[in-house]
Amino acid sequence: MRMPPLFLLATLIVIDQASATPAPADWSAVEKQAEGQTVYWHAWGGDPRSNDYIEWVGERLAESHGIELVHVKVNDASNVVSRVLAEKSAGNTEDGAVDLIWINGENFAAMKTNDLLFGPFAERLPNFSLTRPDEHPEMRTDFTVPTEGYESPWGRAQLTFYHDSQRVDSPPRSLDALLDWAQHNPGRFSYPQVPNFLGTTFLKQALITLADDEEALYTPVEEADFDAITAPLWDYLDDLHPHLWREGRRFPDSGSAMQRLMGDGELALAFTFNPSAPAAAVADNQLPPSTRSYQLDGGTLGNVHFVAIPFNASHKAGAMVTANFLLSPEAQAHKQDISVWGDPTVLDTDALGDDAKGAFDDSQDIPGSLSSDQSANILAEPHPSWVDRLEEAWQARYGNR
Amino acid sequence: MGHFRRSRLFLMAVRFAPWLAMALLIVPVAGGLAGVIGPAFGWLPALDGHTVSLTPWQALWRQPGLVDMISLSLVTALASTLGALILVILLLGALLETRAFRAIQRLLSPLLAVPHAAAAIGIGFLLTPSGLANRAMSPWLTGWSYPPDYLFPGDPWGASLILGLVAKEMPFLLLMSLAALPQCQAQSHHRLARMLGYAPLTAFLKGVLPNLYPLIRLPIYAVIAFASATVDVAMILGPSNPPTLAVSVIRWLNDPDLDRRFMASAAALTQLGVTVLALLFWWLGERLVVKLMSQTLTSGRRNHGDRLIGGLATGLTWFILGLLGMSLLGLMLWTLAGYWPFPEAWPWPLTIGNWMEAADTAWHSVIQTAVIGLASTAIAMTLAIGSLESEIQYHRRMRRRTQLILYLPLLVPPVAFLFGLVQLQAQLHIAPGWFAVILGHTLFVLPYVFLSLSESYRRLDSRWAQVAATLQASPGEVFRRIRLPLLTLPLLTAAAVGFAVSVGQYLPTLLLGAGRITTLTTEAVSLAGGGDRRLTAVYALLQLTLPAIGFSLAIGLPKLLLRNRRGLQPA
Numbered sequence: 001m002r003m004p005p006l007f008l009l010a011t012l013i014v015i016d017q018a019s020a021t022p023a024p025a026d027w028s029a030v031e032k033q034a035e036g037q038t039v040y041w042h043a044w045g046g047d048p049r050s051n052d053y054i055e056w057v058g059e060r061l062a063e064s065h066g067i068e069l070v071h072v073k074v075n076d077a078s079n080v081v082s083r084v085l086a087e088k089s090a091g092n093t094e095d096g097a098v099d100l101i102w103i104n105g106e107n108f109a110a111m112k113t114n115d116l117l118f119g120p121f122a123e124r125l126p127n128f129s130l131t132r133p134d135e136h137p138e139m140r141t142d143f144t145v146p147t148e149g150y151e152s153p154w155g156r157a158q159l160t161f162y163h164d165s166q167r168v169d170s171p172p173r174s175l176d177a178l179l180d181w182a183q184h185n186p187g188r189f190s191y192p193q194v195p196n197f198l199g200t201t202f203l204k205q206a207l208i209t210l211a212d213d214e215e216a217l218y219t220p221v222e223e224a225d226f227d228a229i230t231a232p233l234w235d236y237l238d239d240l241h242p243h244l245w246r247e248g249r250r251f252p253d254s255g256s257a258m259q260r261l262m263g264d265g266e267l268a269l270a271f272t273f274n275p276s277a278p279a280a281a282v283a284d285n286q287l288p289p290s291t292r293s294y295q296l297d298g299g300t301l302g303n304v305h306f307v308a309i310p311f312n313a314s315h316k317a318g319a320m321v322t323a324n325f326l327l328s329p330e331a332q333a334h335k336q337d338i339s340v341w342g343d344p345t346v347l348d349t350d351a352l353g354d355d356a357k358g359a360f361d362d363s364q365d366i367p368g369s370l371s372s373d374q375s376a377n378i379l380a381e382p383h384p385s386w387v388d389r390l391e392e393a394w395q396a397r398y399g400n401r
Numbered sequence: 402m403g404h405f406r407r408s409r410l411f412l413m414a415v416r417f418a419p420w421l422a423m424a425l426l427i428v429p430v431a432g433g434l435a436g437v438i439g440p441a442f443g444w445l446p447a448l449d450g451h452t453v454s455l456t457p458w459q460a461l462w463r464q465p466g467l468v469d470m471i472s473l474s475l476v477t478a479l480a481s482t483l484g485a486l487i488l489v490i491l492l493l494g495a496l497l498e499t500r501a502f503r504a505i506q507r508l509l510s511p512l513l514a515v516p517h518a519a520a521a522i523g524i525g526f527l528l529t530p531s532g533l534a535n536r537a538m539s540p541w542l543t544g545w546s547y548p549p550d551y552l553f554p555g556d557p558w559g560a561s562l563i564l565g566l567v568a569k570e571m572p573f574l575l576l577m578s579l580a581a582l583p584q585c586q587a588q589s590h591h592r593l594a595r596m597l598g599y600a601p602l603t604a605f606l607k608g609v610l611p612n613l614y615p616l617i618r619l620p621i622y623a624v625i626a627f628a629s630a631t632v633d634v635a636m637i638l639g640p641s642n643p644p645t646l647a648v649s650v651i652r653w654l655n656d657p658d659l660d661r662r663f664m665a666s667a668a669a670l671t672q673l674g675v676t677v678l679a680l681l682f683w684w685l686g687e688r689l690v691v692k693l694m695s696q697t698l699t700s701g702r703r704n705h706g707d708r709l710i711g712g713l714a715t716g717l718t719w720f721i722l723g724l725l726g727m728s729l730l731g732l733m734l735w736t737l738a739g740y741w742p743f744p745e746a747w748p749w750p751l752t753i754g755n756w757m758e759a760a761d762t763a764w765h766s767v768i769q770t771a772v773i774g775l776a777s778t779a780i781a782m783t784l785a786i787g788s789l790e791s792e793i794q795y796h797r798r799m800r801r802r803t804q805l806i807l808y809l810p811l812l813v814p815p816v817a818f819l820f821g822l823v824q825l826q827a828q829l830h831i832a833p834g835w836f837a838v839i840l841g842h843t844l845f846v847l848p849y850v851f852l853s854l855s856e857s858y859r860r861l862d863s864r865w866a867q868v869a870a871t872l873q874a875s876p877g878e879v880f881r882r883i884r885l886p887l888l889t890l891p892l893l894t895a896a897a898v899g900f901a902v903s904v905g906q907y908l909p910t911l912l913l914g915a916g917r918i919t920t921l922t923t924e925a926v927s928l929a930g931g932g933d934r935r936l937t938a939v940y941a942l943l944q945l946t947l948p949a950i951g952f953s954l955a956i957g958l959p960k961l962l963l964r965n966r967r968g969l970q971p972a
Binding site: 040042045046047048051070072073074075079082083085086089092095097098167186187193195245246247249250251253254255256257258259260263264265266281284285286287288289395396398399 | 445446465466529530531547548550551552555557636640641642643652654662738739740741742743758762820823830832833911912915916917919923924926927928932933934935936
């Protein structure tokens with residue numbers, strides 16, 4: 001594994017940090033308890049870059065806390081929800097198989113409403129304050145659902161489009177322009193098959209832009225007139241679909257599958273939730289060197305992804321220490337490094353000490369990357385109850401043709 | 402005296418074996434199904450389902466495209482099995498004992514071992530619009546400088562899925578037939594028919610097939626059941642709008658909305674019904690063929706368009722061979738490719754970077770896959786041989802109903818009982834990990850091992866044993882010195898099949914190991930869902946290498962072990 005020069009610097013910072021802010025008494029007890037534990041972290045395993053990062057986290061935790069971290073690679077966080085549920089219904093309340101989950105959105109909402117989570121723990125983590133949650137309310141809300149300390153922030157995502165600049169001179173910067181572009185470039189754009197989260201995200205992005213009553217999206221769907229609010233969305237999709245890849249009869253399975261189609265040359269325009277993914281993919285021979293990233297003019301959907309601990313986790317102390325390490329400037333800077341993973345930090349870097357801040361200085365002039373001045377507004381995620389209704393309606397309309 | 406005691410011990414172990422095998426098969430499947438039947442009728446206390454109702458079935462019935470999903474599953478299962486079987490029959494009939502057959506067999510044996518997921522990945526890579534097939538013809542022939550926009554693989558009729566299943570099942574059925582041929586004295590029957598003036602294919606169809614078919618019927622049923630409920634192949638090559646029923650079941654089962662669990666359970670039971678229906682259709686087809694063909698069979702006609710049909714069979718077989726061969730080549734190229742834009746047919750420059758990147762973690766998976774495969778195959782072989790030997794020692798041929806239980810994991814689609822199985826595992830406090838995964842694999846390996854072994858074992862001429870017994874050999878000695886050597890070829894074949902089945906398992910590994918145990922298959926499938934063709938290809942290649950080693954041993958070892966027993970060697 002390559003060790004960027006930042007690594008050493010970052011290590012020094014964290015040591016400095018630890019001595020500067022003594023941990024609360026019960027935290028050192030947690031750390032003591034965590035020593036020697038094996039933490040089973042169930043996290044999506046579809047991206048070699050995030051897999052490598054998690055492996056690095058494991059190495060660091062083994063050094064610093066004697067924790068053995070096992071990355072349990074899952075295809076979909078909902079599988080983990082199923083497992084914890086199966087354990088609960090079997091009466092397993094103490095030695096669950098899952099210690100930590102990479103989660104957000106409707107999976108979190110499902111676990112929270114079904115009392116499948118341990119906590120609150122997030123605000124007890126010494127590094128949590130580095131996110132400055134009072135200034136950044138998205139650290140305490142997940143798709144409008146208050147996290148109430150049942151999950152700890154880990155990274156950020158924002159819908160980002162990318163295109164092959166050799167084939168597309170001026171990419172569409174609004175939904176109307178997108179429809180127009182698709183009509184002139186039939187078969188060269190698509191979005192992942194709903195209910196894939198990125199596909200659903202595209203629906204939500206379109207809905208926020210097209211809906212007349214945007215406010216209704218931020219309250220439970222039961223309180224809104226679903227049909228009336230979503231009517232413009234379906235009209236738009238009805239117009240768009242005939243011009244999509246495979247004439248809208250088949251959709252890519254996921255964002256990664258869509259990226260592969262870009263690499264194959266089947267698509268000329270696509271989007272991702274990780275703003276630095278296109279640049280990383282260019283560096284990894286996955287996308288054409290002429291790939292460029294951008295965001296829509298009116299702003300794009302963004303959210304925070306978290307880690308949570310199931311109510312019956314066998315190694316809660318180890319899981320908490322892991323979650324805390326993930327929030328450390330060292331881990332966050334390493335994660336944001338575009339040559340490692342490129343996942344944006346959840347820390348408020350302005351509030352960090354100068355040294356810590358320095359670790360986050362990323363050179364952004366890598367082909368395909370999004371420079372900070374190109375970033376658009378972040379639109380907040382609608383209430384999670386909209387997800388199911390949107391997915392159901394989409395499947396009823398387009399799911400079985 | 403020691404001799405006598407050993408013999409008693411042998412007989413006791415043999416007596417015990419079938420019961421152990423039964424328990425291993427019944428408990429998980431029945432428990433798993435029970436765990437699904439409850440929720441299918443609204444009963445799942447963990448989700449506040451305390452009353453029995455038909456609501457889940459009503460919800461399922463309201464799902465758009467349900468009928469399409471069911472008919473897609475049925476059609477692809479029956480069409481692919483029929484296609485594979487016809488190919489195998491024609492190939493055997495037209496080419497058996499010719500030099501071309503030897504060549505085809507030599508080429509097929511490595512392909513036999515390709516796990517379903519790897520084959521599907523390879524075929525998908527080959528035939529996708531930007532695949533190797535189109536690259537080879539572009540732009541000089543097609544004029545395409547960007548990939549065309551057509552719907553294949555994943556066409557709504559399931560043609561690509563059928564193609565993938567045929568390509569994968571045809572080698573399997575051929576292997577099963579080759580193992581069974583010596584048991585039904587195919588060679589002498591065929592020679593006799595040839596001497597009576599029948600053309601080669603006609604001689605095979607009339608003189609050998611009627612004896613061969615009963616021996617390969619159960620493998621065929623297993624193929625139908627598998628094809629009707631496959632998840633991984635259908636996800637990679639099948640249509641998505643709507644997908645086959647099995648794929649939908651997995652989607653509903655994994656839906657974060659936990660209330661969907663009820664409907665998913667009802668759908669899982671429906672999948673069970675679909676598989677049964679497919680088997681029923683096939684069975685009716687068998688009756689029909691018997692009825693229609695009995696006249697032709699004894700008509701005395703010596704030649705039924707032999708040359709034409711034989712040529713067709715040869716052509717189709719080479720097509721399938723070419724398809725699998727090109728898929729393999731494509732996989733290999735992708736593992737060595739850097740950025741490889743369409744329409745370049747050859748990646749340049751080549752790099753071993755993809756292999757280097759994968760090496761660390763892949764090695765780990767190779768070991769785990771091999772250990773699980775060997776352990777579950779060893780357990781399954783022991784139980785299968787023990788059960789079959791007990792039939793001989795106690796003259797108790799399995800009753801039909803008992804036998805059905807033995808094939809439960811093959812006939813009950815895994816998606817139908819795995820969710821329930823995970824619940825069972827938690828209730829019994831079996832920690833997810835090695836033990837559970839190996840046991841779970843054994844559950845799927847045992848039927849296949851039994852399936853591939855039973856007919857050969859039962860049809861073995863009992864007079865050999867009688868002769869040995871009159872020469873004072875104990876039952877144990879007869880078993881060790883007569884039966885096992887005579888059955889070397891079927892035994893090794895069964896072990897290779899068992900190992901390959903274990904290597905190919907995806908859902909049981911994932912669910913029973915709680916994802917803590919990663920095999921090449923779980924890695925390959927999770928990568929196939931991602932965007933990295935190169936890494937996916939690396940794992941797909943590794944995934945097919947392991948069973949390939951197993952099968953080459955199954956074919957190579959008898960030649961070595963039985964060099965003095967020509968009649969027992971592979972055809």
